[in-house]
Amino acid sequence: MHVLLLGGHGKVALHLTPLLLARAWNVTSVIRNPDHEPEIRALGQGKKGSLDVLLSSLDDVKTENDAKSIIDRVQPDYVVWSAGAGGKGGPARTQAIDEVAAKNFISASFANTKITKFLLVSHIGSRRKQPSWLSDDEWAHLQHVSNNVLPAYAKAKLEADEYMTALAAKQQRKPFQAINLRPGTLADTPATRKVQLGKTAGRGTITREDVAIVADKLLARDDTNGWYDLLNGEEPVDEAVERVVREKVDTVEGEDVEGMVKRFS
Numbered sequence: 001m002h003v004l005l006l007g008g009h010g011k012v013a014l015h016l017t018p019l020l021l022a023r024a025w026n027v028t029s030v031i032r033n034p035d036h037e038p039e040i041r042a043l044g045q046g047k048k049g050s051l052d053v054l055l056s057s058l059d060d061v062k063t064e065n066d067a068k069s070i071i072d073r074v075q076p077d078y079v080v081w082s083a084g085a086g087g088k089g090g091p092a093r094t095q096a097i098d099e100v101a102a103k104n105f106i107s108a109s110f111a112n113t114k115i116t117k118f119l120l121v122s123h124i125g126s127r128r129k130q131p132s133w134l135s136d137d138e139w140a141h142l143q144h145v146s147n148n149v150l151p152a153y154a155k156a157k158l159e160a161d162e163y164m165t166a167l168a169a170k171q172q173r174k175p176f177q178a179i180n181l182r183p184g185t186l187a188d189t190p191a192t193r194k195v196q197l198g199k200t201a202g203r204g205t206i207t208r209e210d211v212a213i214v215a216d217k218l219l220a221r222d223d224t225n226g227w228y229d230l231l232n233g234e235e236p237v238d239e240a241v242e243r244v245v246r247e248k249v250d251t252v253e254g255e256d257v258e259g260m261v262k263r264f265s
């Protein structure tokens with residue numbers, strides 16, 4: 001398998017790259033800054049899969065065709081979106097990358113018959129309605145972060161999440177796994193390999209390394225689909241992944257998927 005990893009120099013992506021290569025999958029890591037190329041290349045040393053670096057700025061992905069030309073060049077089987085403006089460049093750049101470029105890669109991936117999986121890294125607060133499993137306090141906290149702390153980011157992410165969910169619901173392309181991974185507050189401490197996955201609490205942290213570990217495991221299965229919220233917790237990662245699949249957990253539950261489909265058709 002060959003993975004197109006968008007946002008290859010992000011901290012989650014740096015943890016994810018060696019995990020994918022260890023599966024003997026090939027990875028093309030897309031980064032903007034050539035100064036980061038040696039650091040990325042070093043991740044490929046001595047791994048089963050081979051690593052390639054593609055220098056490209058996601059700021060320039062303004063149309064589906066721009067995304068398509070990158071996809072056509074790489075010819076991946078799976079696409080991972082772990083990119084983001086990271087708050088640099090103000091709200092306009094956040095929209096250009098987290099929303100516009102993400103949506104262009106999503107639609108270009110759905111349109112490409114070789115690609116069978118798209119994993120989009122989002123965040124736990126990216127939803128419109130209070131879900132049944134969250135307390136009023138937890139929901140108020142998530143709303144506060146989305147509306148007051150990171151409004152441009154939250155708006156852009158919600159747009160991309162709903163877009164992918166709408167395409168997945170509308171097209172029903174099989175096989176195609178649209179996986180939306182939704183971590184809480186990110187931490188740089190080492191992985192604990194213990195998580196809450198699926199219907200989690202509304203606030204809490206998760207290490208970036210654990211996000212990568214879960215992303216790798218969700219990608220490696222053929223039966224993962226939909227939205228998965230993620231925090232550190234008590235359940236070992238493998239058991240958590242098994243459980244969400246077995247119980248068909250999808251935290252899009254409570255959101256208006258029909259509305260998303262209408263809005264994007």
Ligand SMILES: *[C@@H]1O[C@H](CO)[C@@H](O)[C@H](O)[C@H]1NC(C)=O
Nearest residue numbers: 001002025026027049050051
């Ligand atoms: C992975 O890369 C190696 C070395 O470049 C190549 O021989 C192999 O065909 C690639 N596999 C896939 C699935 O792209």
